[in-house]
Amino acid sequence: MACSGGDDQLMIQRKRVFVLSIIVTAGTMGAADIVAFIARLIGGLAVQTVLNDASGWLLALAPVGGTLVFAYHWFTSGLSD
Secondary structure, three states, X not given: OOXXXXXXXXXXXXXXXXXXXXXXXXXXXXXXXXXXXXXXHHOOHHXXXXXXXXXXXXXXXXXXXXXXXXXXXXXXXXXXX
């Protein structure tokens, strides 16, 4: 069964959004790692505690957010197919 031109464009758009969400999730996790590295370099007790807490939350929330975005795109593309 052939897809119409609109269906092909929709699939390409969904693929782009999916890839972009993976890149953003990986970038967020990378930013959290950079924050943790800077926290080790600074070494001030109060600043280091705040940066470690912030990077810990980022490392915890980034995969969860990425998974939710992936699930949303999978769910919406599954309904239209």
